[in-house]
Each structure stands twice: as structure tokens, then as C-alpha cells.
Amino acid sequence: MSGKLSNGKFQKLARAPAYQVVSQQIRDAIVSGELKTGELLPTEMDLAQQFGVTRTTVREAIRLLxxxxxxGRADRKRLVVCLPTKESASKSLSTAMLMHDVTFRELWEIAMGLEPLAAGLACKALSTDLKARMADNLHRTLEAKSDTRELLEVEIEFHNLIAEAANNSALLMAREPLNQLFYPAFKAVIDRLHPGGRIIDCHTRLFDAICTGDKEIAEEWMRKHMVDFERGIKMAGLDFNGPINHNDLH
Amino acid sequence: MSGKLSNGKFQKLARAPAYQVVSQQIRDAIVSGELKTGELLPTEMDLAQQFGVTRTTVREAIRLLxxxxxxGRADRKRLVVCLPTKESASKSLSTAMLMHDVTFRELWEIAMGLEPLAAGLACKALSTDLKARMADNLHRTLEAKSDTRELLEVEIEFHNLIAEAANNSALLMAREPLNQLFYPAFKAVIDRLHPGGRIIDCHTRLFDAICTGDKEIAEEWMRKHMVDFERGIKMAGLDFNGPINHNDLH
DNA sequence: ATTGGCATATTGTCCGACAATATGTCAATC
DNA sequence: GATTGACATATTGTCGGACAATATGCCAAT
Known part of the structure; x- marks a missing residue:
């Protein structure tokens, strides 16, 4: 506050450790496409020589990435350049949300924005492949009526299929944290309430709306579906306004 | 395919390297709150002794986190446990979207889902503090009319303020990739079209709607604002259906 | 109160070594 | 001819020790 150079004449110089610089350079090479996905990364020795540092430093740089x-690794030995999966890409966001004590309500509000959006977009052009997979999913939902484990599985899959049908890979990735964080809640709700019939009804109507391309109705039923889920959370005894990680998840 | 043990009697055993195990354990300790945020991490020597491995291994584990x-680091020396910022948490998601060649349209569709949602939620209870900051932002927007650099700044800030007013930290984090990826596009649009007046009009009406708590109108004006942005992107000569990273960003 | 010197603790980087594992080659065997 | 075994090779994982650079704290000098 009161030093000789208190006025901002000089900006603090940022000298990053070598492993960070190396990491950033490899990272840039990957993102820019210079190192193509699927390609084998040079060996640690190679990299060490190229950058003029030790293997130790290179290894720390690699860990960072x-x-x-x-x-990723091809065979538990050589490392390969990867296209990040939506799971790995959203992992840090998910844990950050967990640590920030995000509540069910907050997540639910986001879902209330994204899920109807996905349903609406899915109405544009449903590929025959996806239509078949959704039909199969519906079929399995009908059969799984009492098997809560299977019901959870198909419920999650159904929403993922709709998101996929939306033909928007960014949405698929943005939605992933919801998947990762809601999963235990879905499980709790299904375990305690066995809302099989209700779910089947919703899914069927949603599927129909998407097949006929009726955007408004698809969005509307997805909203209803989400409201059902909200009610389920509350009826299952979970604290809708409490942090998701304080509720039980065993 | 045709070995002696081709039937799935044995599942492949997953022996993770020591640095991954160490990393995971430290990670668990942090997420579970055993290591509280702000606390100093034990020294590398300490950790090495506790886990019974070398400092090298511990260092690689730390890089992973x-x-x-x-x-993060307290003073470029000792390491401290941090609550991830929304910037760092969404970085991997952003780069993943970049590498997946996400298009403007895809991002825009997500924004079309999240931004009106934020505006609507902001109507519930606008704190006096935020109200003041938004008013100040509006004021600066008026003054920055010709200064494109400043205009970009306040435009981004305005949207962030609305998201903050939504009182939903999860939304704040989920929105961050949009911030990081749209930034260059906003810049391009503003640089080439100088849509100052148009922006001020939208912002003013949005602010009014939020102050009076009129959810429908706030959402509606946010949608209009986003449509403006879409038109801006196209008029600026950017490819709305092309990947965001192929368009220039210098 | 500020400055300078000094011991100490901690991280960043280097070096060299060895173990474990995947790959490839070649001969031996059925 | 296909499988097996033996062997050399390459690469990653882990270890141990060393030193440099830097932040911290204490103490004396001014």
C-alpha cells in the first residue's frame, strides 16, 4: 500500500515454471490441430530433447493435460492425442458445482432451460436411426416397469437420445453436468416412488410429439416431465433447496 | 477374438499408476471437505512420506489436480486448496467444444435457452446492490457509444450481471463456456457494425423489465437481443453455420 | 520504522538408474 | 502354417539424490 513503487508503474512479471510452458505449448499444438487426434504423442525423451528440458519436466507437463x-493412452503405454469426450470435458464443471454447494433447485432451473430446448430442436429432423433407438428405448421402458435399476437406465438414456436428436453437439456437452449430478437424485426418486406409469406416459407423448414435429407440444411435455421430477424430489424427502451432495447417495 | 479365454470370464484388471491413485485420494479429500479450501496443502515431502512414494510421484499427482x-498457489511457492472458479471449471468444456468444431448456431441455440432463463429468474428478487451495478453498467454503455473496446466490455458484463441476478450459481457456471467462446464473435460484430444504439435500447428495456419484475417481458427482450446478435453475426460476414474457430479472431 | 544479512523451508529442475510392460523378431514346436 | 517360447528393444513408471531459486522469519544495524 505504501511502498516506494506503490503506483502501478511496473506490472508484476509472470514467470511460469517450465512445466507449465511446455504444457501450454503442447496444448496449443493439439488445439490448433498441429497434432491431430489419434496421433501418437512423441516419446517423453523426444519431447525433453525438443524443449531442452528433462524428462521429469515433460512428464509433469503431460500430467497437466x-x-x-x-x-489418453493407446495401450497403457504410449500416449495418444484425444478429442475430449463430453464426460471428461464436463467433469471439472461438475465437481466445481458440487463444491460450490449447488442446490437441486439451481440445477433444476438449468434443466428447465435446456431440456425443453432439446425437445424442441429434436422436432426439426428426426433421423430414422434415432427414431428407431427412441422406439426401442420406449419399449424397454415399458418392460422395465418394476425393475428400478433398468428404469433409471432407460430414463437417463431417453433424455440423452432427445439431446442427440437435437443435432447440437454443444448442447450435448453443456447438458452433461446435469447428467452427472442428477443421476443420484433420479435414482433416489425412482427407488422410493416407483413412478413407472407416469414416466411411460410422459415419454410416449414426448416421442409422439417429436415424431410429428410438433415443437410446442414437445416442449410443453418436457416441461411437464421436469415438473414431475421436481415433485418427485420433494416427495422422495430430498431437500429441493439444499445442496445436492448433502443428500444421501448410497 | 479367438483365444482360449475369449469368453468374458475375466474382466481386465485396471491397475492405475501410483500418481493417479495419489491424485484421486487427494482429490477425494478436497471434494469431501476433509481438506478445506484456503488451507495449505501439506508439503510434497510430507505427502510423499504419507503415501509412501517419492516426491516425483507426488508432484505428478499434484499436476493432475x-x-x-x-x-492453486498462495505465493508462487506453497500450494493451497482452492474452490474452482467458474473460469477454470469451464475451461475444459470450452476447449472441448472448440475441438469438436462447434458452430455459432449450436452455441447460439444454447444461449437462446439460457439467457432468457437468466433474465426471467432475475425478475424474482433484484438486490439493491445488483440493481446499482446494472444501472452503472447502463450508464457506462451510454458513454461508450463509440468506443468499441469499452462497448464490448460492458456488453459482456451486462449479461453476466443478469446471470448473477438470477441467483443461481450453477447457471453462472454453465453459462461460462458461452462467455469464453462468444467473446471473439461479440468483438467482431461490434467492431464491424457499431450497433451501439440498438444495444442500449435492448439493455434499457431489459433493465426496466427486471426492475419491475415482469418476467415475460424480460424473457422476450432477451430473446430479441439474442436474435439481434444472430443477425449481427451474419451481417458481420461470419459463417453462422460454420465452426467458431475457423472464423477469424485476431 | 526501514533496511540488510542470514538461516531455513519449499518448490522447480536436473541427473541417473532400474523395474514393468508393450512390440517386434526369430527359431522351435506341433 | 499356426502357435509358442525366447530374446532384444523401446517406452513408461518409479525411485533416489542433488542443486538452484525463492519465500519466510528472525535478528541486528541504521
Whole structure:
């Protein structure tokens, strides 16, 4: 506050450790496409020589990228450049939400924005492939009526199929944190309330609306579906306004 | 395919390297709250002794966490446990979207889902603090009419303020990838079209609607604002259906 | 109160070494 | 001819020790 150079004449110089610089450069090479996905990363020795540092430093740099899913391993040995999956890409966002004590209500509000959006977009052009997969999903939902484990499975899958039908890969990725965080809640609701019939009804009407391309109705039924879910959470004894991680998840 | 043990009697055993195990354990300790945010992480030597591995291994484990923002540094020396910021948490999602060649249209559709949602939620209870900050933002927007650099700044800030007013930290985080990816596009649009007046009009009406708590109108004006943006992108010569990273961003 | 010197603790980087594992080659065997 | 076994090779995972650079705290000098 009161030093000689208190006025901002000089900006603090940011000298990053070598492993961060190396990491950033490899990262840039990957994102820019210079290193194409699927390609084998040069060996650690190679990289060490190219950058003029030790293998230790290179390894730390690689670890920095490994978490982000930009680098995976071909066979538990050599490393390959990867296209991050939606799961790995949204993992840090999910854990951040967890640690920020995000509530069911907050997540639900987001879902209330994205899920009807997906349903609406899915009405534009439903591919025959996806139509078949959704039909199959509906079929399995009917059969799973009492098997809560299977019901949970198909319920999640149904929403993913709709998102896929929306033909928007960004939406698919943006939705993923909801998947990861809502999963335990879905499970709790299904385990305790066995809302099989209700779910089947909703899914069927949604499927019909999407097949006929009726955007308004699809969005409307998805909203109803989400409202059902909200009610389910409350009836299952979970705290809708409480943080999702404080509720039980065993 | 045709080996002796081709039938799935045995599942492939997953032996993770030590640095991954160590990383996961530290990670669990942080997420579970065992290691509280702000707390200093034990020294590398300490951790090495506790886990019974070398400092090298511990360092690699730490690098794995460092990228996710769970660990930062207090003073460029000691490491501290951090609550991930929304920026760091959504970074991997942003780069994943970039690498998947996400288009303007896809991002815009998501924004069309989230931004009106934020505007609507903001109508519930606008704190006096936020109201003041939004008013200040509007004021600066008026003054910045010709200064494109400043205009970009306040435009982004305005949307962030609305999201903040929505009182939903999850939404704040989910929105962040849009911020990071749209930024260059906003810049391009503003640079080439100088849509100052148009922006001020929209912002003013949005602000009024939020102040009076009129949810429908707030959502409606946000949608109009987004449609304006869509038109802006096209008029600026950017390819609305093309990947965002192929368009220029210098 | 500020400055300078000094010991200490901690991280960043280097070096060299070895173990474990995947790959490829070649001969031996049925 | 296909499988098996033995062997050399390449690459990653882990170890141990070393030193440099830097932040921290204490103490004396001014």
C-alpha cells in the first residue's frame, strides 16, 4: 500500500515454471490441430530433447493435460492425442458445482432451460436411426416397469437420445453436468416412488410429439416431465433447496 | 477374438499408476471437505512420506489436480486448496467444444435457452446492490457509444450481471463456456457494425423489465437481443453455420 | 520504522538408474 | 502354417539424490 513503487508503474512479471510452458505449448499444438487426434504423442525423451528440458519436466507437463482428456493412452503405454469426450470435458464443471454447494433447485432451473430446448430442436429432423433407438428405448421402458435399476437406465438414456436428436453437439456437452449430478437424485426418486406409469406416459407423448414435429407440444411435455421430477424430489424427502451432495447417495 | 479365454470370464484388471491413485485420494479429500479450501496443502515431502512414494510421484499427482483448479498457489511457492472458479471449471468444456468444431448456431441455440432463463429468474428478487451495478453498467454503455473496446466490455458484463441476478450459481457456471467462446464473435460484430444504439435500447428495456419484475417481458427482450446478435453475426460476414474457430479472431 | 544479512523451508529442475510392460523378431514346436 | 517360447528393444513408471531459486522469519544495524 505504501511502498516506494506503490503506483502501478511496473506490472508484476509472470514467470511460469517450465512445466507449465511446455504444457501450454503442447496444448496449443493439439488445439490448433498441429497434432491431430489419434496421433501418437512423441516419446517423453523426444519431447525433453525438443524443449531442452528433462524428462521429469515433460512428464509433469503431460500430467497437466492428461486430466483434461486431451491426452489418453493407446495401450497403457504410449500416449495418444484425444478429442475430449463430453464426460471428461464436463467433469471439472461438475465437481466445481458440487463444491460450490449447488442446490437441486439451481440445477433444476438449468434443466428447465435446456431440456425443453432439446425437445424442441429434436422436432426439426428426426433421423430414422434415432427414431428407431427412441422406439426401442420406449419399449424397454415399458418392460422395465418394476425393475428400478433398468428404469433409471432407460430414463437417463431417453433424455440423452432427445439431446442427440437435437443435432447440437454443444448442447450435448453443456447438458452433461446435469447428467452427472442428477443421476443420484433420479435414482433416489425412482427407488422410493416407483413412478413407472407416469414416466411411460410422459415419454410416449414426448416421442409422439417429436415424431410429428410438433415443437410446442414437445416442449410443453418436457416441461411437464421436469415438473414431475421436481415433485418427485420433494416427495422422495430430498431437500429441493439444499445442496445436492448433502443428500444421501448410497 | 479367438483365444482360449475369449469368453468374458475375466474382466481386465485396471491397475492405475501410483500418481493417479495419489491424485484421486487427494482429490477425494478436497471434494469431501476433509481438506478445506484456503488451507495449505501439506508439503510434497510430507505427502510423499504419507503415501509412501517419492516426491516425483507426488508432484505428478499434484499436476493432475492443478489443471482442474482445485489447487492453486498462495505465493508462487506453497500450494493451497482452492474452490474452482467458474473460469477454470469451464475451461475444459470450452476447449472441448472448440475441438469438436462447434458452430455459432449450436452455441447460439444454447444461449437462446439460457439467457432468457437468466433474465426471467432475475425478475424474482433484484438486490439493491445488483440493481446499482446494472444501472452503472447502463450508464457506462451510454458513454461508450463509440468506443468499441469499452462497448464490448460492458456488453459482456451486462449479461453476466443478469446471470448473477438470477441467483443461481450453477447457471453462472454453465453459462461460462458461452462467455469464453462468444467473446471473439461479440468483438467482431461490434467492431464491424457499431450497433451501439440498438444495444442500449435492448439493455434499457431489459433493465426496466427486471426492475419491475415482469418476467415475460424480460424473457422476450432477451430473446430479441439474442436474435439481434444472430443477425449481427451474419451481417458481420461470419459463417453462422460454420465452426467458431475457423472464423477469424485476431 | 526501514533496511540488510542470514538461516531455513519449499518448490522447480536436473541427473541417473532400474523395474514393468508393450512390440517386434526369430527359431522351435506341433 | 499356426502357435509358442525366447530374446532384444523401446517406452513408461518409479525411485533416489542433488542443486538452484525463492519465500519466510528472525535478528541486528541504521
Amino acid at each position: 492428461e486430466y483434461g482428456g486431451l491426452i | 492443478e489443471y482442474g483448479g482445485l489447487i
